[in-house]
Amino acid sequence: MAAISTCGVNFRAGGKSQRPPPSSPPPYASLCPPSSVSAKTPKLFFSSKLSVASSNSCISLRSNQTLFTPRLGKSHGTALVVASAKPEPLKIMISGAPASGKGTQCELITKKYGLVHVAAGDLLRAEIASGSENGKRAKEYMEKGQLVPNEIVATIVKERLLKPDAQENGWLLDGYPRSMSQATALMEFDFQPDVFILLEVPEGLLVERVVGRRLDPVTGRIYHLKYSPPENEEIAARLTQRFDDTEEKVKLRLRTHHQNVEAVLSLYKDVTLKVDGSVSKEEVFSQIDLALTKLFEDRKATSGTLAA
Template sequence: SKAEPLRVMISGAPASGKGTQCELITQKYGLVHIAAGDLLRAEIAAGSENGRRAKECMEKGQLVPDEIVVMMVKERLSKPDSQEKGWLLDGYPRSSSQAIALKGYGFEPDIFILLDVPEGILVERVVGRRLDPVTGKIYHIKYSPPETEEIASRLTQRFDDTEEKVKLRLNTHNENVEAVLSIYEDITIKASHINGNVSKEDVFAQIDSALQNLLQQRKATSGSH
């Protein structure tokens, strides 16, 4: 029989490196990357009423209301590709109510990864971040500069990537992180704290080893039956 697909949640402060690690995780594990922030930015780009309401909250660094976010994420998780390949949920849940809602729909992770990065590092990461609208790739002017002049000339910045706004986003994160962690400490094998204040390759090495451990444990359990 085919192995059960992996179900992974990744969380952490703004600019802790979630999106960067998700690129590396999907490359190796083939999971479907579902980023709550990306789904919301797509909704804004589509010009919908939900998008308009979401943008108001995002500009203040506040959580977008559950009635918008929960269904959006649940619908994406329910699609056949997520079910077949497994999923990597990035930036959700950000509150206990979001975690409980998802659990109610039957979605639970095998592992909950929390990227730990000291607050002093985050502002520099945010203000130096750039995005390639063509490939979706995440860059940093100092830590992860674009490969070519052509890419450099088309890079964009997010509307909420200012020093002032990242501080608001960080407050929101700090208010909620403990409540979310405590939910997954009960139901997953363990909530995995990862040191996010090293190179992106070294952060990935820690995540990779946590995922390999998980797969090994599964193998051992299924072998014993």
């Protein structure tokens, strides 16, 4: 019966469990010397799953989360491994000024790439509602009209990013970090993005987008008097404007945003993708999609470098 041995991996061949010697190379580095299987050199590929059978035996190997599938030929016992590597999931941060279209792009990105959408504000509100220790501490600061300390928010974000779905599928961190201290806290937790997307929109257009926004208190839908007007007069009559959606207040918010984002960019300058956010949402997403597709394809190619 043919046998294949690897380092530090239990495998089954013909129903018997064996433990290879510790001096063997790692399973993804090589198979056994040709003499143990065949004089013909086998091909080795990365694989996310392994399950192979020949006419005489079934062999399965697992190393970490990579599974290999050797197959023994009928006449020569040649080992052939067929595999498809699963690339490392994407880790993305996205930033943009108020009314830059960040929310829309987050929806489009997560829909296509299957990433876990993580918004710090939503996490904070959920934490408070849950009554957790961090939630209670955050609520105390908010009730006093104070900002929630960075270490509390960073801890909440860290715990979310460490959940299995985010680790397996990748994540899209929305609007966070917003300051150097927040970015530093994430770096201390060893969270680094593959891409930091920055939506750039001229200030005049941002002001126009914000000042023209209106809220329907009945449905919760957001309209815009110019770009997305209400369907009828009945809806138009009940629309309201947020208290901070005035030109004076939005300009103040924009100044704060620009100051903070410049500090954050200094940490992520090597992975920053600046996107023109003044065009249509489809055109904005096309710019983002082009960059992410290239990154994803490069990662797939890298993960298969051991393929022969």
